[in-house]
Amino acid sequence: MADHLSSWAWRVAQSELAQALPRRWAHSQGVARAAAALSILVDDDHDLLIASAILHDVGYAPRLVMTGFHPLDGARFLRDEHQADERLLRLVANHTYALLEAEERGLRKELEENFPILDNPLLVDALIYCDMTTTPCGTPTTAADRVAEILARYGPDTMVGKFIQRADPDIRAAVGRIERAQEVQPR
Structure with a gap:
């Protein structure tokens, strides 16, 4: 896959987020930088991971x-307005254990039916790693600190707070798998 997918994705994300939500745009840029650093792990799928x-x-x-549920709203937008790649849609829709939050919101069935989780555990884990090791401002962090930041921002009794507490062990496991995979990669 050529780098055209990530170039297109960058333009789309910038046009939707840069002015309207500059902090979210900074986070997205940081997540993309983290993805670029993992390119050796995902070989031919590096452009898909960055996108x-x-x-x-x-x-x-x-x-x-x-719906107010950003993974589903984002994937629908990419599908309906851009006819985006199916694997890209499934990654966006299911990033960082979105099914767990979808369940909290009563949207799990809708998410699963429209955008089934991608059958590529390495790519799924890599996107979780990139998201959960990047602060809202786009700088690197640890998964533990990121979960703590989300809990502090939203509160433990909110829908997002409940979801992130429930997902925390799975997030840490996914991050750990990517960190171990990085350790065995030649430099």
Whole structure:
């Protein structure tokens, strides 16, 4: 796959997020930088990983909000307005254990039926790693600190707070798998 997918994704994400949500745009750029650093792990799918990283939060863009659940809203936008690659849609829709939050919101069936999780555990883990090791401002962090930041921002008794607490062990496991994979890669 050529780098045209990530170039297109960058333009789409920038047009939807840069002005409307500059902090979310900074986070998305940081997630994409983290994805670029993992390119050796995903070989031929590096462009897909970078594209999904830059677009993972596009559903937060105010004009795209339909359900209020950004993974679903973002994937629908990419499908309906851009006829985006199916694997990209599935990564965006299911990033960072979105099925768990979808369940909290009563949207799990809708998410699963429209965008089944991608059958590529390495890519799924890599996107989780990139998202959960990047602060809202786009700088590197640890998964533990990122989960703590989300809990502090939203509160433990909110829908997002409940979801992130529930997903925390799975997030840490996914991040650990990517960190171990990086350790065995030649430099």
